[in-house]
Amino acid sequence: MVPLPAGPSDPLGRVSRVDAEALLAGLNPDQRDAVTTEAAPLCILAGAGSGKTRVLTRRIAHRVATGSAEPHRVLALTFTRKAAGELRGRLAALGLRDGVAAGTFHGIALAQLRSRWLERGETEPQLLDRKYALVARNIARRPGRREVNPLDAVAEIEWAKARRIAPRDYADEALHHNRRPPLPAAEMAGVYERYEQEKARRGLVDFDDLLVRCERALVTDPQFAATQRWRFRHLFVDEFQDVNPLQYALLRAWLGDRGDLCVVGDPRQAIYAWNGADASYLDHFARHFPGGEVHELRDNYRSTPQILAVANAVIGDREAGLPLRPNRPAGEPPTVVPFADDADEARGIARAIRDAHGPGRPWSDQAVLARTNAQAALIADALGRAAIPHRVRGGASLTAQPEVKQALARLRRARVPFDVALADLDAEVSGRFPEETDEAGATGDDDPAAGADGQGAARRDDEGRQAEQRRANLAALVQLGRDYRGLDPAASGAGFVQWLQAAARAEDAGGAGDAVEVATFHAAKGLEWPIVHVAGVEAGLVPIGHARTSEAEAEERRLFYVALTRAERVLRLSWAAERTFGSRRSRRQPSPYLADVQAVLGAFAERRRPTDGLAEVRRERRRLAATDGTGHRGRGARSPASLTADDRAVLDALKAWRLEQARAAKVPADVVFPDTTLEAVARSRPADVAALLALPGVGTVKANRYGETLLGVVARYAEG
Ligand code: ATP
Ligand code: MG
Numbered sequence: 001m002v003p004l005p006a007g008p009s010d011p012l013g014r015v016s017r018v019d020a021e022a023l024l025a026g027l028n029p030d031q032r033d034a035v036t037t038e039a040a041p042l043c044i045l046a047g048a049g050s051g052k053t054r055v056l057t058r059r060i061a062h063r064v065a066t067g068s069a070e071p072h073r074v075l076a077l078t079f080t081r082k083a084a085g086e087l088r089g090r091l092a093a094l095g096l097r098d099g100v101a102a103g104t105f106h107g108i109a110l111a112q113l114r115s116r117w118l119e120r121g122e123t124e125p126q127l128l129d130r131k132y133a134l135v136a137r138n139i140a141r142r143p144g145r146r147e148v149n150p151l152d153a154v155a156e157i158e159w160a161k162a163r164r165i166a167p168r169d170y171a172d173e174a175l176h177h178n179r180r181p182p183l184p185a186a187e188m189a190g191v192y193e194r195y196e197q198e199k200a201r202r203g204l205v206d207f208d209d210l211l212v213r214c215e216r217a218l219v220t221d222p223q224f225a226a227t228q229r230w231r232f233r234h235l236f237v238d239e240f241q242d243v244n245p246l247q248y249a250l251l252r253a254w255l256g257d258r259g260d261l262c263v264v265g266d267p268r269q270a271i272y273a274w275n276g277a278d279a280s281y282l283d284h285f286a287r288h289f290p291g292g293e294v295h296e297l298r299d300n301y302r303s304t305p306q307i308l309a310v311a312n313a314v315i316g317d318r319e320a321g322l323p324l325r326p327n328r329p330a331g332e333p334p335t336v337v338p339f340a341d342d343a344d345e346a347r348g349i350a351r352a353i354r355d356a357h358g359p360g361r362p363w364s365d366q367a368v369l370a371r372t373n374a375q376a377a378l379i380a381d382a383l384g385r386a387a388i389p390h391r392v393r394g395g396a397s398l399t400a401q402p403e404v405k406q407a408l409a410r411l412r413r414a415r416v417p418f419d420v421a422l423a424d425l426d427a428e429v430s431g432r433f434p435e436e437t438d439e440a441g442a443t444g445d446d447d448p449a450a451g452a453d454g455q456g457a458a459r460r461d462d463e464g465r466q467a468e469q470r471r472a473n474l475a476a477l478v479q480l481g482r483d484y485r486g487l488d489p490a491a492s493g494a495g496f497v498q499w500l501q502a503a504a505r506a507e508d509a510g511g512a513g514d515a516v517e518v519a520t521f522h523a524a525k526g527l528e529w530p531i532v533h534v535a536g537v538e539a540g541l542v543p544i545g546h547a548r549t550s551e552a553e554a555e556e557r558r559l560f561y562v563a564l565t566r567a568e569r570v571l572r573l574s575w576a577a578e579r580t581f582g583s584r585r586s587r588r589q590p591s592p593y594l595a596d597v598q599a600v601l602g603a604f605a606e607r608r609r610p611t612d613g614l615a616e617v618r619r620e621r622r623r624l625a626a627t628d629g630t631g632h633r634g635r636g637a638r639s640p641a642s643l644t645a646d647d648r649a650v651l652d653a654l655k656a657w658r659l660e661q662a663r664a665a666k667v668p669a670d671v672v673f674p675d676t677t678l679e680a681v682a683r684s685r686p687a688d689v690a691a692l693l694a695l696p697g698v699g700t701v702k703a704n705r706y707g708e709t710l711l712g713v714v715a716r717y718a719e720g
Contacts, residue, residue, distance in 0.1 A: 041291070041293075075232035077104070302328070337657065373473065528566055605652050
């Protein structure tokens, strides 16, 4: 951010009038309008990187500078502590060092409740920061049926509370919202009810109760409401698309009958619906806040036109809103790089990071983004091995997950050698959960509960998101255990725990220093880096395997869009043709979303002028509609002059793949395959090794060495 002259401030922290003008510097006319308008309530609706957060912070500073708001009466709300910290940093850069309160809904609610408890001489209730144990004891044993994991029930209770659904209404609402509770809905409602009763009996409150109680107190106690509303008069919310009904109710209670509210958000980045968030508060702002005004921003200042074209293509016209309009100079087209397996991918990313690092190009210019915490942990591990300073951002770290903690405790206590204990854990992870979703949709035949009549797939559906996440976390732990075992000849459970702790400390230590950021897509929201590596762009991860409803799938696409729009200059996507989950190797296919990416990259390869990305997507869809949906797969050879846009897109992917192979083997690219062979592959799209062997320049040695991953690159185009 461009530092602005902070200017002298009066005792209230107000900056002088002269600075009000300076606060409008570096804003386009729409942004200026959004900063200066007197409209209230005000909603700023705009795409990624269009300056929403910039406008929000400038608006706060500008109102303070012009005297229309007192800094001590400003409340800026966000959804995570990290985001609140970022906001504070940006406000400080504008000269508002203290005074303005920036915090999360939970943080502010707790502070207000504390002062209320104190004033009324009430003892503070104990805060229950983990629901797990209390929920677990309320789940009845189910003889003959699959055990319920309490974490699934916890997630369900949190969803219900976010939606303000009482236990008695849970069953109806769960049905209405297409939930897949881990227990029959009526039983789930019982678990929820007993959890609430026991919590009340023991005088405990959980995090959601803080919001519930604060809202209740504001609505029922006029004195308390008056005090809080006197304290905070000007309310601002960033990322408003992620507000849930409970937070919304609290916001309304804070506001009372006043209208001094400004929210900013982007419906295309709504990624917490699974958690109970509801973007319709943003979409229908004027309906929720009659008399409110909506301002839109269309210009993106973050990313190159090439990156925006890809992002626009991925979101397409599926969501309301206009494509992002670029303002930065042209850059290099994003790349899609396939790797033979996940270890190769992690090493490849480490290599690319090192190549891009240099004088004037600090580590902190780069980030690696992944869909799951488990992937992030493995990538962090690979960066550690490559001696690349890094830190893992946001989300709970792998070792903070309850199932990982439990597994670590068992490893530490185990009376058998570490190898054996790790192998046991591995077997358990591989056998306990159903097979990872793969392109063929096959279930593991080692799962005794899987029926022969497709019930396995139905039950797998029911297992849901948390089960898959837990399995992935444990599988990642097993893999880290193997890494550790390779380093410590006297490997033990206790040694493993220490090793993990040391790694975590190293990550923390990187906090202030120059380091590559490793984050999940969710944790990357709102942030930006010059160079972004998006890892694991595979079916089963992007979108995640459990996203089976159209709503869940749409949310996954938005999540991928969030990841893509974090990049400023360079965007590098990768996927692995094989991935290890515990001891199981799973064949992978590229993400179906890559079809839209490749359509745009194909256009770049033809050296057409970069467009907003939508034209290519529409053309690609028309092409697929006009064919049998399988593109040109299996056609006979055509003349060299007839490389189509699609062929070129395949050729580009093949060349990127060849480059990785060549680098890994430290040989010139054309030793892997000459251009003529790759062109022949791009044209004829062989479906199997036999077809590959029929092409010029491919012998059995090369077919054995490269066939599988090369066919993986080609296979994506068979999906249509
Ligand atoms: P997101 O949706 O990802 O949260 P956002 O809309 O909040 O994005 P910002 O983070 O505020 O966008 O801005 C994106 C980047 O563009 C930042 O680096 C910001 O400083 C820069 N920026 C915003 N507006 C302008 C402008 N008018 N001129 C130059 N740079 C700008
Ligand atoms: Mg933002």
